Amino acid sequence: MSTQSILLGGVEAGGTKFICGVAAADGVIIDQIRIPTTSPDETLDAVAAFFVDAQSRHGQISALAIVSFGPLSLKADAPDFGAITSTPKPGWSDVNLLARLRRRLDVPMTLDTDVNGAAVGERLFGSGQGLESFCYVTVGTGVGVGVMIDGAPHGGANHPEAGHIRMPRAKGDETFSGVCPFHGDCLEGLASGPALQARWGAAAETFYHDHPAWPMAAEYIAGLCTNLTYTLRPERIIIGGGVMQPHMYDLVRQALVRQLGGYDASLRGLDMKTYIAAPTAGVSAGLIGAWALAYRSVTGTWPKGWATQGHDQIEVEMVDATGIEPVTPSV
Numbered sequence: 364m365s366t367q368s369i370l371l372g373g374v375e376a377g378g379t380k381f382i383c384g385v386a387a388a389d390g391v392i393i394d395q396i397r398i399p400t401t402s403p404d405e406t407l408d409a410v411a412a413f414f415v416d417a418q419s420r421h422g423q424i425s426a427l428a429i430v431s432f433g434p435l436s437l438k439a440d441a442p443d444f445g446a447i448t449s450t451p452k453p454g455w456s457d458v459n460l461l462a463r464l465r466r467r468l469d470v471p472m473t474l475d476t477d478v479n480g481a482a483v484g485e486r487l488f489g490s491g492q493g494l495e496s497f498c499y500v501t502v503g504t505g506v507g508v509g510v511m512i513d514g515a516p517h518g519g520a521n522h523p524e525a526g527h528i529r530m531p532r533a534k535g536d537e538t539f540s541g542v543c544p545f546h547g548d549c550l551e552g553l554a555s556g557p558a559l560q561a562r563w564g565a566a567a568e569t570f571y572h573d574h575p576a577w578p579m580a581a582e583y584i585a586g587l588c589t590n591l592t593y594t595l596r597p598e599r600i601i602i603g604g605g606v607m608q609p610h611m612y613d614l615v616r617q618a619l620v621r622q623l624g625g626y627d628a629s630l631r632g633l634d635m636k637t638y639i640a641a642p643t644a645g646v647s648a649g650l651i652g653a654w655a656l657a658y659r660s661v662t663g664t665w666p667k668g669w670a671t672q673g674h675d676q677i678e679v680e681m682v683d684a685t686g687i688e689p690v691t692p693s694v
């Protein structure tokens with residue numbers, strides 16, 4: 364297929380919104396929409412209708428990639444392949460994203476995690492440029508980890524969930540039971556935004572910089588980084604999400620140095636300023652990552668030379684119910 368005729372579909376499926384878009388093979392945006400996440404029927408009908416309409420106006424979409432919250436069934440030969448499995452999000456457990464969209468759309472589809480999608484976006488335009496192996500972590504409503512290994516997003520045998528690893532308790536945090544509905548005091552149960560709210564009795568947005576919640580959350584996030592460092596030895600760990608406010612980066616770096624304990628000369632030589640980095644691809648990294656995954660599924664290669672022009676206009680921002688603007692850390 365000549366790349367001129369390629370049309371890419373992308374969906375970034377999130378707990379509050381689904382961002383859908385169509386792009387040309389050179390990454391230029393042709394069409395986009397933001398759909399609030401309500402019931403699965405209503406939301407997925409609107410997603411399918413957007414792509415049906417886009418096809419009627421722009422022509423056949425070559426491939427559609429969906430990057431989604433999960434956990435997801437990602438094993439192609441599993442009976443529930445394409446489904447969100449056991450999410451705490453009401454109504455969305457056992458919803459098969461791929462099957463439902465296929466009912467309305469005759470387009471080759473691929474599915475990956477939202478964090479792997481963001482990692483692909485960061486590799487194209489952000490803090491992962493030039494890197495073959497790195498991790499993308501988000502600490503927000505949940506804790507998610509995307510992993511890029513040798514230039515490809517890592518899926519494992521199925522959806523990895525490093526946000527739910529077990530952590531040693533931080534000093535002074537021995538009794539909080541954690542908020543993960545499945546594990547209580549896993550990492551997400553201890554360090555996500557809702558965990559901080561439950562632990563300290565107020566939303567993290569209201570904490571001053573010297574609030575004890577920050578070093579404690581940094582200790583847990585550094586614990587994740589310690590484990591990722593020893594298991595995967597990434598070139599970089601990119602960390603974003605609402606909890607990662609600018610002052611958190613140095614706290615995480617300092618805690619990580621402490622936790623690594625001076626082990627191994629190559630780790631002692633790590634430049635923490637670049638090893639622990641903020642995302643820089645912008646809020647549209649996930650959708651751009653989805654387009655790149657769609658491009659790769661058609662051509663077998665990653666896109667090269669996509670310009671960021673226009674990508675900052677992707678309509679992803681939404682003011683949440685409490686009126687607090689989403690924040691993208693820039694460190």
Ligand SMILES: Nc1ncnc2c1ncn2[C@@H]1O[C@H](COP(=O)(O)OP(=O)(O)OP(=O)(O)O)[C@@H](O)[C@H]1O
Pocket residue numbers: 377378379501502503504505506555556557566567568569603604605606608689690
């Ligand atoms: N300025 C802030 N300071 C501290 N915490 C914040 C701030 N903004 C958002 N948060 C926390 O981050 C959480 C929301 O995370 P985020 O903004 O990354 O959205 P999300 O996309 O819903 O999360 P996720 O990455 O899990 O999908 C909330 O629990 C909120 O308390």
Ligand SMILES: [Zn+2]
Pocket residue numbers: 526527543544545546547549550551552
């Ligand atoms: Zn958990």
